[in-house]
Amino acid sequence: MIKGVIFDLDGVIVSTDELHYQGWKYMADTEGIYFDREINERLRGVSRMESLEIIMEKAEKPYTAEQKEALATLKNDFYKELLATKLSPADILPGVNDVLAGLKAAGVKIAIGSSSKNTPTILKQIGLDKTFDAVSDGNNITNSKPDPEVFLIAAEWLGLQPEVCLVVEDAEAGVTAALAGNMKVLAVGSAATDKRANLVAADMSMITVEQMINL
Ligand code: BG6
Numbered sequence: 001m002i003k004g005v006i007f008d009l010d011g012v013i014v015s016t017d018e019l020h021y022q023g024w025k026y027m028a029d030t031e032g033i034y035f036d037r038e039i040n041e042r043l044r045g046v047s048r049m050e051s052l053e054i055i056m057e058k059a060e061k062p063y064t065a066e067q068k069e070a071l072a073t074l075k076n077d078f079y080k081e082l083l084a085t086k087l088s089p090a091d092i093l094p095g096v097n098d099v100l101a102g103l104k105a106a107g108v109k110i111a112i113g114s115s116s117k118n119t120p121t122i123l124k125q126i127g128l129d130k131t132f133d134a135v136s137d138g139n140n141i142t143n144s145k146p147d148p149e150v151f152l153i154a155a156e157w158l159g160l161q162p163e164v165c166l167v168v169e170d171a172e173a174g175v176t177a178a179l180a181g182n183m184k185v186l187a188v189g190s191a192a193t194d195k196r197a198n199l200v201a202a203d204m205s206m207i208t209v210e211q212m213i214n215l
């Protein structure tokens, strides 16, 4: 029986894919580095600096650590501007609000487990900043997914053992992280074909609270 559900943020609660893509595209175009949507797919669930390293595979010259920091900041400043001007509650993904309300009504604790350092800004922008019992994100971890740290901290903050927690993820690295942390996984969106998941769904409107908690 599941007592807590830990949600990844980007691609599970809210669609930020396009804004991340535009941010990285702006950085890559500024530097003359080739970048496309296929490469963008590889950044799902991956931390900001690891994402930069993936994009840098196409760079034609080496970059120092300071230059890389500056490029990550360039992307993030552009991305934050997009979050402030383009993101709204309308970007909450299908079924999410109903599932969150259903879990609360069933007495199940809910948390965020996200690699993003922009988590507080995003939650505020979509009106969900007071919704979760715990928020574990890129600001409180030292190891990114596929390391389970972000989910283990979320479970601890919920006061629950990992075994009674269900993680909802859209990224392969996130599914790996949840299983490494001894949690159950519901894989959605791009991860919905992942055979390792305990449950899969195209999106959150295709799953019931009963299915989630009776695992
Ligand atoms: C994850 C996204 O949630 O957060 C990744 O799936 C992103 O694409 C990562 O790189 C880090 O986000 P941020 O907001 O800290 O740059």
Ligand code: MG
Pocket: 008, 009, 010, 011, 012, 044, 045, 169, 170, 171, 174
């Ligand atoms: Mg995600």
